[in-house]
Amino acid sequence: MSSSYFLPRMKRELEILEHDPPPGVVCYPVDGSFTRFCAQIKGPKDTPYEDGMFKVDVQIPARYPMEPPRMQFITPIYHPNVDDVGRICLDILKMPPNGSWKPSLNISTTLTSLCILMADPNPDDPLLVEIASEFKENRSLFLQKAKEATLKHAMENKDSGDRSNQ
Template identity: 55%
Template sequence: MSLLGALDKDPPPGIVCYPIDDDMTKLESYMKGPPDSPYEKGLFQLEIRIPQQYPFEPPQIRFKTPVYHPNIDDGGRICIDILKGGEKGAWKPSMNIATTLISLNQLLACPNPDDPLDAEIAKEYQLDHERFLRNARALTLKYATGQHHVSYWKRNMYFYADH
């Protein structure tokens, strides 16, 4: 199966992914924020780089859309075990891009404040959850909504519906 085979055959709800300029080592993905989360009204752009040793090394993924989240820093880097290889990571060669993107969407829905990239946001998540939710919603509305995001999503979902 091709790199994007699972995504082409059975795309997960709310997630699209495709190569940039037909280069299978550079992918772009858009995912809708999970329902019942402070991100639910947002559309988030991700940049994916496929290393030469893939699938024996995990893809390099970062959020291009700013996200207020304990496990995502202001550069879009993500702290999740499945994006780490070796003894300390959970990446396995049997994993694929589709399952990885689904896991990232689940991370949006259920942050892990015990393993943060942003300690201040993690502290807020744990000690003042309502404030965290307000801040996450505000940043989502500022950066992950708007006409550009909506029109882009509709255009790509039309493409995926035809295939």
């Protein structure tokens, strides 16, 4: 990360995350590094994730912002666009032509998009086809399973079920 552009950009991004974070999101560097962040996302209101706290690992690649950050849920979440190891299917986390990452985006806007995805899953571009089918065809069962997973893994008053502890 020898780019003279990287450090000033990351300092600006950290200021945004500290002073004007996305609603319901806390994001901070891990071990004082500008290459790894921990985000905590409060489950969006009126969703099965409400009242849950979801940890997301954010890794900044050497070519950032020319390529997107890598994000992965640490807290298990029952969602059609997140697989069982926390990988996320979100267009702005991928480079064109398959994705829509642009260097003008930043960590804050990417985390905002992730919050929107949590509240409004995209079953037409799933990572887990069976959960996407359930979301489309049996919404009440999907909501029940998502709420159960949130209660089991993402509630603040107990062990969050982090994969890092498993």
